[in-house]
Amino acid sequence: MTPIAVVGPTATGKSDLALELAERLDGEIVNIDAMQLYRGMDVGTAKLSIAQRRGIPHHQLDVLEVTETASVAAYQSAAGADVAAIMERGRVPVIVGGSMMYIQALLDQWEFPATDPAVRARWEAVLAEEGVAAVHAALRAVDPVAANTILPTDGRRMVRALEVVELTGRPFAASAPVIGRPRWGTVLIGVDRETAALDTRIERRTAAMFAGGLVEEVRDLIGRGLRAGVTARRAIGYAQVLSYLDNEYDLDHAQERTLIGTRRYVRRQRSWFRRDPRVRWVDGAAPDLTERALAVLDEAETV
Template structure:
């Protein structure tokens, strides 16, 4: 069975569409979902990543969820190996692998079989020293001067990936993305469906999503994760929402600080959505669908369109 990938910006409704597609196909063929959201790899990072609870997964197997402790570093290379093995095992069972997520490098590494350039410990160490000297903001600005495309795809708070990109640029003399294959036929003949909607609609969804996260207990979730080592996690501690709450807790956890953390999470998510759109819109293989539909008939047509594309796109 060839895979279906459902990609697009945060808040577009990718997880829900994947469940609906699985329900539509379920009478004839089984479906298993492979996560492509970097922060949903972490155990305990549930509310702030909008991870589907087990009770809402409709009995559909999900892979690449809750596979890392927050103290472990998430890497694209590790994800690529593990997720590719999942996709191939699912297909071998006669089921349809549905890849769902919006982490740009994770999606591309999986669907394009990205080859990762070698690392040089001495070069890496030099950039890490530079990071310690100037901080992640200035180092990210330096990356933007050397490789604007890489900087656009990497969060300004992501020190580890900023260092890695600068290392690759120095070692290869080429942009970070040059290590990725040119866009051609997607791996496994995957059909790629993109989900997006008007910015005003998505902004409203992101505002509701952010409020819901804080109302459902994001702050307490962060407190629990801090007791489990979140602060020591290189990647987990910098996730949107989590980094902002950590800063608010460090500043005294007052009501004003938490309101600011909520607002910063919302604004940071909007900025991230712009980067996601810029990245995914460059891929001519994506078949875009409108996620702004609200009525049940329109929702049914959206699911029909995704299934039709999977069945008939060549």
């Protein structure tokens, strides 16, 4: 019943491997892709349809409305309860996804610094009124390491970093978890592919999303409050389609920007996961991928 976490960059084949492992090991799947938490965000997140799930129970899918803000802390609590319940049923939790902070929060029991609505609101106002460059400059002044680490376009995370620094008087990195034995003794399996081959898969997947109804999905979600959401509207693909619908650029450019954004995200994921010595890597292109992953599990159990 030792949990398995199938992690790694986008489009490497994690979902398919997780399904195979869940079938072979009598498991249930726990999603750890932040954008797949949202109801209706299906095409742009490559969310498996109910039919594609092979009757295997899936947890932490479709649990938020697009108007709600995804929270790492809330996910940590809810997904942790799911994993514990699966184990109590005598089944194997198969955790799958690529949202880096969510994975670390769940498996390393990240203890999050307190929040202060007034402090958060003040920095959010700066972000809204003066833009991301202003909060980036403010963060650089008080925590240059965090400013260099966080993407200069990630205004929401910079706001959180400024809040933590102000409340704790310590650098943002001081609140990060220490990598040690993963919670529940979880075995981490990383799935990756050769860069050129993965780039091709991402290009095909992006084209398939646009051909398969991503624009229509975004139009529907606008009617459900997507523009009011803090996190959902910033998802790769969704943000670009919103810009297209706002006539900021044409559809071909929206698709190209989505492709570029996905490739950048993959580079961040690869860098993040490769730093974790607990991850045992398998080649997503291997014809015997499932057997290789099972061999990793066997090896981990003998250590």
